[in-house]
Amino acid sequence: MGLSVFIVRHGNTFAAGEPARRIGAATDLALVDSGVVQAEALGLAFARGGIGFDRALAAPLLRTRSTIGGILAQQPAALLVEPADWLTEIDHGPDEARLESEVIDRIGEPALARWDHAAEAPDGWIVDAERRIAGWRDLFATAEGHVLIVTSNGAARFALLADPALQHQAASLPSLKLRTGAYGVIERDTDGLRLAAWDVRP
Known part of the structure; x- marks a missing residue:
């Protein structure tokens, strides 16, 4: 039996027009109304596509659980829904809850670019990349069928670094990021792992 892992980033936690802040594991925000709509749209898109999930895993935060x-x-x-602590959002340390402009003032644009394109954490952030990559590798090696995962942008990107073939395919992406309410699909067959989609919104 093959494997298809649907990796979803949680829905919006900020309303339209509200300044974006760096929110990580230390801040358990609820979805705003548009985030609830995003979750419903994802569910409808999967159901209409005939996708029935065999397993579901989520990070233990309100936004991911919702x-x-x-x-x-x-x-x-x-x-x-199975809990998985390796899916929990990262710890932004001194940048937690700060406006994006304040984060850039502290770490600089190049550091943020390295995070978005290579998953290299800026100074002061606690990422625990090895544990996250190990979690993804174990899932890819042992799971079967259709698996739904809902997590955060910080955790999802490490799926792309868990296998050399995925790393090679991800190199052509404009970014490792998933937008809120977007998903990616990683498939496994007899030839190995394949990045079938990334950053798709219904």
Whole structure:
């Protein structure tokens, strides 16, 4: 049996026009109304595409749990959500809850670019990349069927670094980021792992 992993970033936690801030593991925000709509749209898109999930995993934050709940509400059968601490958002350290402009003032544009394109964490951020990559590798090696994962932008990118073939394919992406309410798909067959989609919004 093959594997298709659907990696979803949680929905919006800021309303339109509200200044964006760096929110990580230390701040447990709820989805705003547009984020709830994003979760519902993801669920409808998967259901209409005939995708039935065999497993569901989520980071233990309100925004991720609410997003996966909205997606699974569109599935024909109830599915237990498995917790996975390696999916939890990163710790932004001194930049937690700061405006994006303030973060750039502290770390500089080049450091932020290295984070978005190579997952190199800026000074002061606690990422624990090895643990995250190990979690993705274990999932890719052992899981079967259709697996739904809802996590954060900081954690999702490490899926692309968990395998040489994925790293090679990800090198052509404009960024490792997932937008809120967007998803990627990584598939495994007899030839190995393949990046089937990234940063797709329904």
